[in-house]
Amino acid sequence: MAEKTFTNLINEVEVSLAIQRLLVAEFGGGGYEPTSGRIDLDALPAGFVDLGAVVEDTPSFSVAKTKFQLDAGLPAVRQFEAVIGVEGSFEISLHSNSWRKAQYAFGNYSAVSSATELSTIASVTAKNVITFANTTDVQSLVLGRQFVFAALGSDFDKADAQETRVASITADGLTFFLDPTPLNTPGPTDVVGIYDFVQIFHGTTAIRQHELLGVADFIDGSQVVHQFFKVVAGDEFTEEIRPTENERLPLSFNAFGVSRSDVPGAGGKSQLVIARRIYFPSIAVC
């Protein structure tokens, strides 16, 4: 029997689930170009930082065309359309109250923590247990103190630098138990620093430009990447801090156009584009 439309068979390789994460880089850093390998969150493309946990239902990638439309005749019917504008936006909310993430929402300012380096970690026993070589350097790391750790020679002000707190200290004052447990294990030569405050101003006319990657790993092994080549922070920023839920930091970005000569169908000629969607098929059992 011939297949009927109402059987509506689904191609199961096209059905899967994912959560989209946001990677951000300064615009002009060379840009991301897809290769044979998908984006690995453990080895990010050069210049990009991972903004961490997202509120799962919030990522929204949208583009819209503006068209010139010509209706003619009696009755008037559409006889011509031409694209005269394209705009795009990316919106997402993060599970975060950190200044490291908030600076991207403001769009005008790169916050600086100016953390003071205290010491180098001597050894790491576990993700949440680190040991220093002497007590003098880390006297200010008292119980409850929030601090940042980063690889030797790297930047305490990185957007994805990790912070945690001191939960307990052994009697010799050298071994520190950390809570919350850091997402990534501290390196055995990482440096530790503290800062007193970070201020970010609303205002100024400055607008920072970034490049965005929305990365979605599907559970069947495929990956979809939304890329905005050049964006600025959205027009509005609303921060709502409530007692009934963790802080959700909303980020929105408006897309700018860039000129590219690798757009299919354009004969190698430069075309103005704002975004692209990249699909990577599964290459291994996940």
Place this chain on the structure above:
Amino acid sequence: MAQQPVNLNTKDTFLLLRKIASYLAANGVGTLAADGADAAGTDIFMQVLPEAPITGTVIVSTGGIDLPSDPTRRPGFQVLHRNPNASLGLAKSVQINRLLAGQWNVLSGFPGRITAVSEPGSYFKDDAGNFQYFLNYVVTSTFQR
């Protein structure tokens, strides 16, 4: 007539329970018989919790949700843990919940996410006075019907 071999490629509900039981056993929750059947020395079971041993865990299918327009599948299951000691029972429930709640792709062959319906903790006593803890989950999966 020769008995038909069981088609292990059939990703049915029982196999899902089997995968969950194996996963919990592999992560130290208890001991599961190799064939999944009740056997001496085992304390993880499927569908039915036998009278002995008293301290044991059973994984029970609870149906789940079938949304007509959604090609993903959402089978539900309950993990019931029985323990004569209330605090040990709660500790075991928390251990099980940490292994299951919010986990992605932990069951081989069942791509999907396990979502907890509630936090661990609720219990009641059975006729013999043992504490029974209930943990309910839904799997959102793309495995085939």
